[in-house]
Amino acid sequence: MTKDNSRLQITVAVSYSGKYDAVQACTSIAQKVKDDHIQLKDINDNLIEQELETNCTEFPYPDLLIRTSGELRVSNFLLWQLAYTELFFVQELWPDFGKAEFVEALTSFQQRQRRYGGRDS
Template sequence: MPRHVAVIMDGNVRWARQRGLPSSAGHEAGVRSLRELVELCCRWGVKVLTVFAFSYDNWVEVEFLMKLFEKSIKSELEGFISEGIRISMIGDSSRLPKTLQELVSDAEDRTKNNSNFQLIVAVSYSGKYDVVQACKSIAQKVKDDVVRRDDIDKSLIEQELETSCTDYPYPGILIRTSRELRVSNFLLWQLAYTEFFFVQTLWPDFGKAEFVDALTSFQQRKRRYGRRDS
């Protein structure tokens, strides 16, 4: 079982359009799929789930998505606390409404000691942004004589990436829904040796059967991490 599963939740709007519904209905259905996936991960021993909510580069339907994000946190927080679920958010939070920033900060603080499972939500995030912010942080530390230039290595960069919020920063498997075959600027550094699983199902229709297929595929693969077979 992978310790860390990453998901690009794609297809909410297409799902709604196919049913003659507004885009908001697709996003709301997507939230229900996410809650089911969290429950399955907790039940089956996955320790970390990172989901790509929306990217730094694609701020569409922002007002509704922000309200839905706030609503979801408020409705799920007490349940997450009782279930031992830790909530973390990665991405450029400065672009979020102040009320949402405060809500996220409160949720992270109230769940920071939970250890059963960690849900990481990538909002206003991109893999390139993550690497750039890590480089800026290291550059400032070099300027402040906190680290030397020769101290900069892979380990130091990884400590500055936003996924340093978890003990398991590297996904074992990345799942992308809705027939798309790309990573869309998500966790670019962290996906170096991740197994990919692409599924045609739109995100609101992604459930237990599709997750079982993804996990079964993962378990059948031989992971070499860049090494050749002996």
């Protein structure tokens, strides 16, 4: 089904902080309220998302996060954006992560049921 697909987007964030991203979004929104550009009632998920640093990409919400190095945490990476992302943890370090590990991650991802916060019926 995907043999003719020609796009894959990989997001690499260097010197990025999810906490900082959230704080700068809140600061920006607070300034807009203070300057009467928006009202408190206007603050919602969409407005926050517009203020995040990932608002510059077509796909700000990863479907799959591959965490290398054996760590079982997201390490302050895309904290807002990972809400419904599937996580895959692997022991290999990033430089050693290769085709076999990538296929393993994709195979794992294919076996998951994406519910986006919902429940099975």
